[in-house]
Amino acid sequence: MSAPLRVLIVDDEPLARQRLKDLLAEAPDMALVGECRNGNEAIAAIGSERPDLVLLDVQMPGQDGFGVLRALPPGHAPAVIFVTAHREFAVQAFEANALDYLLKPFDRERFRTSLARARDRRRAAPSSLDSELLARLESLTLPKPAAPYVTRLVAKVGWRMRFLQVEDIDYLTAEGNYVAVHVGKQSHLTRETMAALEEKLDPKQFLRAHRSLIVRLDRIEEVEPLPPGEYVFILRDGTRLTSGRSYRAQVQRALELPT
Template sequence: MSTAIRVLIVDDEPLARDRVRELLADAPDMTLIGECRDGTEAIAAIRAERPDLVLLDVQMPEPDGFGVLSAVAHEYQPAVIFITAHRDFAVQAFEANALDYLLKPFDRERFHQSLARVRERRRTGATELDAELIERLESLSHRLPPASEPYVKRLVAKVGWRMRFLRVEDIDYLEAEGNYVSVHQGKQSYLTRETMNALEEKLDPKDFVRAHRSLIVRLDRIEEVEPLGPGEMVLTLRDGTKLTSGRSYRARLQRALDLPT
């Protein structure tokens, strides 16, 4: 009988999936059985394929990583290694009984340390986290220093069959469009399959402001602000584009633009 460990990769970022796939190729006892781009695909794949190990992103189109595990919890519980750029989820990862928590960016050695944990669990049949890992997960949440590069420098958008890299400094604004977000750069716009909440966390608040539940604007593109009714504002960008803010975001805009209250 084959002793290969069957692995499923779940991450909404193509470059991240490519990186994990590359590192996984160094482990001959690991067999990649599939890749998923969002929580819905992941739930279906886990139910259908019953992987031994899921390399699972935390933040992605709904449901997120924890939602995926919750959805399949009563049916099947694979070993899980969380892979994320957000250290704040460490304690939740522990509570979800993850074998490990890889904080992006991680190197080849750190990745293979995680795989060693999977092998050890399979060898011993253990299902609980060891004390050393529990302590490290708690430390991730409470004691790690701020990341040196906490915000992204580019986003990835799909253009036909190709993936286009969008420099953050070239973005004028982002606008929700159904299950996607439209990223506007001058006269061009591109769709990316991320939530507004996820994108807001990835973008530096010194450069961008959430102006509406469906709108994020680059601050240095705003040329004029005009009050519109109770709480709302019309934001005029350098190119003449006019955008309307949401009432509940008024205070946030005032702080970001240093407007009088």
């Protein structure tokens, strides 16, 4: 028989950790190697214990679940099942290659289904030696492809997720912990930072013109310079947006304005 899957539990709620431990105890091929109360503990435990599977909460003090994954060295992340009471992070979880997204409260059968996915993942995975050799060969022989820019964004609409085509977006503005994506007369909130969205959007199509503004270049119909080094963009529909003074140079480059 193969060795049991080594499992790490990460959740800031003691009762939630206890329930996961009780359910894991019913699976003889699963071995609990530790439990963590926050993201920082999880990062340290993953480095020291090298678990095969992490049952990971999303919202925790300090580093959240996605922050934990970002902090791990490339190629060394274990399989992850997100366990959370927040359904709005499901799309982001699967974009992070999570095995499953367990929404609290869940029953015993649903938990067993998640563990079955972890078992299937292990059976389908190549040996660690093969993976390491393949990674080394690829790093020596293949250039790393540039990350493709996204063609759609995901916005939260009540309990649902709405997909917004990038080609339909007029501009984006920061709204507290969210970014408002403006499409015509409608706006939709997405839980991403302006910096993250700037990385995902093609700079040939979108311009970061303010710390709180990204605008689609082909929507700009007129530009009015302001004395302090700012610019007013007048979009096709008449919307007026103002750039930030510190973004003056990149606005001039993107729009080929005189310096």
